[in-house]
Amino acid sequence: xxxxxxxxxxxxxxxxxxxxxxxTYSDSASNYFPxxxxxxxxxxxxxxxxxxxxxxxxxxxxxxxxxxxxxHFSLHITETQPEDSAVYFCAAYSGxxxxxxxxxxGTHLIIQx
Amino acid sequence: DTAVSQTPKYLVTQxxxxxxxxxxxNLGHDTMYWYKQDSKKFLKIMFSYNNKExxxxxxxxxxxxxxxxxxxxxxxxxNSLELGDSAVYFCASSRRxxQMNTxxxxxxxxxxTVV
Numbered sequence: 475x476x477x478x479x480x481x482x483x484x485x486x487x488x489x490x491x492x493x494x495x496x497x498t499y500s501d502s503a504s505n506y507f508p509x510x511x512x513x514x515x516x517x518x519x520x521x522x523x524x525x526x527x528x529x530x531x532x533x534x535x536x537x538x539x540x541x542x543x544x545x546h547f548s549l550h551i552t553e554t555q556p557e558d559s560a561v562y563f564c565a566a567y568s569g570x571x572x573x574x575x576x577x578x579x580g581t582h583l584i585i586q587x
Numbered sequence: 588d589t590a591v592s593q594t595p596k597y598l599v600t601q602x603x604x605x606x607x608x609x610x611x612x613n614l615g616h617d618t619m620y621w622y623k624q625d626s627k628k629f630l631k632i633m634f635s636y637n638n639k640e641x642x643x644x645x646x647x648x649x650x651x652x653x654x655x656x657x658x659x660x661x662x663x664x665x666n667s668l669e670l671g672d673s674a675v676y677f678c679a680s681s682r683r684x685x686q687m688n689t690x691x692x693x694x695x696x697x698x699x700t701v702v
Contacts, residue, residue: 508690517677517693518630561628573635573642574620574679575691580628 476501476568480578488586493554495581497564498546506567507540507547508575513560521562522549551583559585590614593678593694600668601702608663608697610678618683619661620691621653624675633676636661637683668701675699 477500487493499507508523524531524538524547531538535554540547551558561582565575593610600606612619618637624630634653635642641653650666665672678694 506689512628517695519693520690523690563630573618574622574632576632577630580630 476504476566476576478564478566478576478578480564480581482581483579484582484584486584486586487554489554489556491554493551493558493583495549495562495564495583496546497548497566497578498544499566499576500545501566501568502542502545504566504568507538508565508567509538509549510563510565510577511560512563512580518563554583554585556585556587559583591678591680591692591694593676593697595697596695597698597700599700599702602668602670604668605664605666606668606699607665608676608678608699610661610663610694611659612678612680612692613659614680614682614692616680616682616692617658618681619655620679620681621661621663622677622679622693624677624696626674630677634661634663665699670701673699673701 480497505526509521510518511521512518522533522536522538524540535552537550561580563580564578567575591612620635621633622630623633632644633647652664655661675696675698677696679691681691682689
């Protein structure tokens with residue numbers, strides 16, 4: 475089945491700086507890669523996603539890049555703000571095995587004022 | 588108007604008991620899921636279900652069983668609860684295309700504590 479590795483597990487950046495979170499996946503059949511943000515005690519919520527036929531997608535301060543050959547994808551947050559502090563999860567969907575999304579282990583992003 | 592709702596939000600119970608968590612979605616999605624989030628925040632798929640098939644993660648004990656009375660509901664039944672079952676359980680739903688998935692919406696979670 476699919477295996478998703480996510481790094482780093484914790485990331486601390488100064489407010490206004492950029493943050494980058496990286497993920498790799500194992501199943502070359504995976505075709506959908508969402509990123510979820512989870513605030514303390516809340517549900518995971520989608521912030522951006524990318525499909526395998528696209529290399530990059532941007533939504534205001536958030537961007538995601540996908541390298542299918544290397545099987546890795548990254549989340550980029552620019553001009554970070556205190557409300558960006560949360561746990562971020564990458565995920566991959568291949569439709570095989572247990573179906574559903576396979577998640578990375580999460581990155582705790584801390585924005586220092 | 589909540590898209591995916593699950594009840595209860597908190598559940599404290601003794602070892603050996605049987606309990607259920609209910610989930611409902613009003614998005615018209617065809618596929619529903621249960622995920623388990625452990626104390627280290629790791630999210631893991633337990634079940635995937637639509638009106639045609641149930642896919643079970645092979646690591647899930649058979650004490651856990653999903654029950655779907657209709658397309659909008661997927662309840663989770665847990666028998667003979669163990670201490671290690673303590674976690675937050677999330678229900679989710681999405682619309683599955685022929686080859687690609689779409690955004691999964693999550694419920695607010697149920698924090699299960701087994702004592």
